[in-house]
Amino acid sequence: xxxxxxxxxxxxxxxxxxxxxxxxxxxxxxxxxxxxxxxxxxxxxxxxxxxxxxxxxxxxxxxxxxxxxxxxxxxxxxxxxxxxxxxxxxxxxxxxxxxxxxxxxxxxxxxxxxxxxxxxxxxxxxxxxxxxxxxxxxxxxxxxxxxxxxxxxxxxxxxxxxxxxxxxxxxxxxxxxxxxxxxxxxxxxxxxxxxxxxxxxxxxxxxxxxxxxxxxxxxxxxxxxxxxxxxxxxxxxxxxxxxx
Amino acid sequence: xxxxxxxxxxxxxxxxxxxxxxxxxxxxxxxxxxxxxxxxxxxxxxxxxxxxxxxxxxxxxxxxxxxxxxxxxxxxxxxxxxxxxxxxxxxxxxxxxxxxxxxxxxxxxxxxxxxxxxxxxxxxxxxxxxxxxxxxxxxxxxxxxxxxxxxxxxxxxxxxxxxxxxxxxxxxxxxxxxxxxxxxxxxxxxxxxxxxxxxxxxxxxxxxxxxxxxxxxxxxxxxxxxxxxxxxxxxxxxxxxxxxxxxxxxxxxxxxxxxxxxxxxxxxxxxxx
Numbered sequence: 001x002x003x004x005x006x007x008x009x010x011x012x013x014x015x016x017x018x019x020x021x022x023x024x025x026x027x028x029x030x031x032x033x034x035x036x037x038x039x040x041x042x043x044x045x046x047x048x049x050x051x052x053x054x055x056x057x058x059x060x061x062x063x064x065x066x067x068x069x070x071x072x073x074x075x076x077x078x079x080x081x082x083x084x085x086x087x088x089x090x091x092x093x094x095x096x097x098x099x100x101x102x103x104x105x106x107x108x109x110x111x112x113x114x115x116x117x118x119x120x121x122x123x124x125x126x127x128x129x130x131x132x133x134x135x136x137x138x139x140x141x142x143x144x145x146x147x148x149x150x151x152x153x154x155x156x157x158x159x160x161x162x163x164x165x166x167x168x169x170x171x172x173x174x175x176x177x178x179x180x181x182x183x184x185x186x187x188x189x190x191x192x193x194x195x196x197x198x199x200x201x202x203x204x205x206x207x208x209x210x211x212x213x214x215x216x217x218x219x220x221x222x223x224x225x226x227x228x229x230x231x232x233x234x235x236x237x238x239x240x241x242x243x244x
Numbered sequence: 245x246x247x248x249x250x251x252x253x254x255x256x257x258x259x260x261x262x263x264x265x266x267x268x269x270x271x272x273x274x275x276x277x278x279x280x281x282x283x284x285x286x287x288x289x290x291x292x293x294x295x296x297x298x299x300x301x302x303x304x305x306x307x308x309x310x311x312x313x314x315x316x317x318x319x320x321x322x323x324x325x326x327x328x329x330x331x332x333x334x335x336x337x338x339x340x341x342x343x344x345x346x347x348x349x350x351x352x353x354x355x356x357x358x359x360x361x362x363x364x365x366x367x368x369x370x371x372x373x374x375x376x377x378x379x380x381x382x383x384x385x386x387x388x389x390x391x392x393x394x395x396x397x398x399x400x401x402x403x404x405x406x407x408x409x410x411x412x413x414x415x416x417x418x419x420x421x422x423x424x425x426x427x428x429x430x431x432x433x434x435x436x437x438x439x440x441x442x443x444x445x446x447x448x449x450x451x452x453x454x455x456x457x458x459x460x461x462x463x464x465x466x467x468x469x470x471x472x473x474x475x476x477x478x479x480x481x482x483x484x485x486x487x488x489x490x491x492x493x494x495x496x497x498x499x500x501x502x503x504x505x506x507x508x509x510x511x512x513x514x515x516x517x
Contacts, residue, residue, distance in 0.1 A: 028387045029299045030334060030454075041287055045386070047332035070339060075326065075382035076289035076305025079421040084328050084382065085341065118332035120384065122303055123286040 004161035005178040010170050018154065018166040018219050023134070023230035025142040033143025035230070037135035039166060041125040046135035048143040051113035065107030069098035071119040071132055078124050093129045094119075100133055100153070100187045100197035106146040115145055126172035127155040130185050133197060138227050152223040153187035153197060156216045158204055163211055165219040179203060186216045190224055193217065255459045262447040269453065274499055276451045281402060281514055290423060291406035295399040297451060299389035304399035305382050306407040306428070310419055313369070313376040321368020321377040325354035327396055333385035334454075352438075352481045353383070353396050356467040360436040360478040363404065367429035370412065377409065379428065390453040393465050397438035398514065404428060405515040436469030436478040437511045439503060441496050443486060448495055450503070461486030466500050475504035 009015065019040030028034035033048035054060045071094040075082050097119065107115060117139065119132035130153035137151040157167040160178030164171065167183060175181040182202025189196055195213070204212070261268050271277070277298030286292035289305035313320060327350040331337045342350075357363060368377040381403065383396050408423040442452040442460035452460060467479040477500075482488065488496075 028301075028332065030387050030389060031332070043286075045332070049331070049335055052335070070331070072330075074286065074303065074305065074384050075380065076286055076292060076307050078288050081307035081309065081380050081382070084326050116331065118330065120330065120332060122292075122384075123288060125288075 002161075004159075006159035006162040006164075006175070009164060011168060013164075013166075015162060015164045016215055016218065018222055019168065021223065021226040023138060023226045025138055025230055031139075031143075033139040033141070033145070035135045035138035035142055037131050037138065037227070039127055039131050039134075040168060041123055042127050042131050042168075043121065043123040044128060044131035044135040045120050045122065046132065046139040047118045047120075048115060048136075048139045048145065049118070050115035050143075051107065051110040051145075052116070054112060054114035060112040062111050063108070065110035065113040065115055067098055067102050067105050067107065067115050067117065069094045069101065069117045069119065069136065071097055071121075071129065073121040073124060073128065077121050093132070096197055096199065097129065097133050097136065100151060101136055101140065103194070103196040104137075104147045104149050104151055104189055105140060106148060109146065115140075115143075124169075126167050126169045127185070129153075130155050130187065130197075133187050134223055134227060138231060141231055148189075149192060150190035150224060150227060151187050151196060152190060152220040152227060153185065154216050154219040154223060155183060155185045156212045156219070157184065158182040158202065158208060158212070161208075163208065163215055165215050184209075184212055184216070186213070188217055188220045254455065258456060258459060259445040259447075262445055262449070267449065268455070271451075273447060274450045274503060277453075279398070279514070281398075283402070283406060288421070290408060290410060290428075291403050293399055293403045293406065294386070295395050295402065297391055297395045297398075298453065299387055300391055300395050301386040302392065302395045302399050303384045303386055304396075304403040306403050307380045307382070308407075308410055308419070308428075309378045309380070310370065310375055310412055310417075311378045313373065317365075318373040319369045319376075320365040321363075321379060323354070323358060323363055323365065323379045323381070325350045325357070325381045325383070325400070327353065327383045327385070327392075329385050329388075329392075334388035337385070337388070348481075348483070349392060349396055350383075352393065352465060352479065353381075353400050356397060356436060356438060356479045357381075357400055357404070360467065360469055361431050361434045362401070362436070364429035364431055379404075379407075388454060390455070390457045391440055391451050393440045393463075394438045394451065397465075397467070398511070401435060401437060401511070401515045404430065432516065434469060435512065435515060436467045436476075437507065438465055438467050439500060439507070440465040441499065443488075443492060448492065448499065450499065460484065462488060464488065464496060466496070468500055468504055470508060475501050 133153040187197035292305040407428040411420040
């Protein structure tokens with residue numbers, strides 16, 4: 001097999017190295033729960049409102065509350081301004097995020113209600129959906145919503161033949177050499193270790209994909225550490241590399 | 245800004261306090277909450293800022309593009325303001341297309357900037373009749389605890405004060421996403437800022453909290469700048485169903501004059517450093 005063209009990351013990170021992570025809860029005082037999760041210069045804010053009565057009434061579930069997720073990017077979060085309001089992309093991301101979080105949330109005690117999760121991206125540098133999931137899981141915990149376990153998410157990618165974690169914008173959308181860039185956002189449940197989000201765009205062999213899952217699982221341990229320590233009120237442990 | 249349900253007891257308590265010249269959070273009637281400004285919250289924007297007034301917080305960002313000018317102003321750049329009252333910011337905001345509150349906020353902020361002549365739109369012309377800069381000012385509510393109007397107004401001033409033009413590549417006819425050293429051309433002298441008043445019971449207050457907004461009769465937003473060394477009004481917007489008496493109007497105008505001279509240097513410092 002020929003060597004991969006992507007021998008060194010432009011950012012200088014190791015292939016299995018996540019960007020500097022930072023997390024904080026309680027950033028939106030009027031909400032029931034809120035959190036910010038940052039991976040490098042990708043920032044996500046998540047807000048939880050509820051459980052509250054669900055309207056219209058015909059959507060209510062008498063057996064359990066429902067989780068409703070809305071993801072969006074702020075108009076100035078990327079180089080080319082985004083028009084405010086939902087898009088096909090944001091609606092899909094909202095839905096896969098909702099599914100990822102529904103795996104762990106237990107709303108059986110709150111029939112006929114909705115728990116709203118709002119995710120907003122003020123600054124984007126790839127990996128916004130996984131940052132959003134990380135923030136949302138924290139905001140749910142912060143709001144005291146019953147959860148069976150935590151959810152942590154990461155993007156793993158293949159650049160030519162090299163597997164890397166936590167792609168930045170250059171790696172995600174600008175890298176075109178060799179086999180190009182394949183992006184695989186994934187999320188894991190903290191205790192049972194199950195995959196609750198999985199998407200892939202590109203080309204990858206079965207063996208490579210197995211390795212991707214392994215790398216994603218490892219990286220999510222670091223994500224979970226940062227989430228947990230913020231929720232304990234200790235603050236973020238990971239600091240910028242090289243900075244003491 | 246949405247109508248919220250408040251127990252009568254709390255309403256009575258707020259009015260009672262105001263009648264004795266105090267507010268429930270300990271402020272004077274014409275006192276702003278603490279203002280905190282953080283710049284550079286979004287690196288892909290031409291400029292960005294978070295403005296907090298007490299617990300109320302908004303993010304604002306400027307993005308720029310190149311467009312063909314409108315036929316009626318061939319040598320002027322264009323300017324557009326949006327405000328998103330995202331449901332993350334308050335239980336009373338809904339998803340979906342912007343409601344009347346968001347539309348009103350965006351229009352009042354837009355008018356305040358436009359009519360005061362704060363942005364020198366003529367200097368945003370690249371080639372007359374062909375190419376002009378388009379300024380997008382987007383504001384997103386993060387947390388609503390009242391007075392989004394003044395928060396949005398201040399955020400607009402600060403973020404425009406910081407904005408630099410991106411580099412425009414004439415050959416490729418494309419905006420390059422690196423910033424030039426050229427600031428968005430502003431008429432600094434034209435700066436005008438917003439003070440929003442609410443009438444509750446017999447009292448007129450500045451910088452109302454959500455609780456206070458919910459029970460007020462009317463609000464009046466006054467944008468005020470400097471003209472001949474004195475306060476000069478550049479835009480007005482009355483909101484809600486209550487009506488302003490002659491006496492109230494005089495009281496408000498006096499409050500504008502009283503607060504103008506102390507606020508102007510502070511606002512200038514926020515905006516220009």
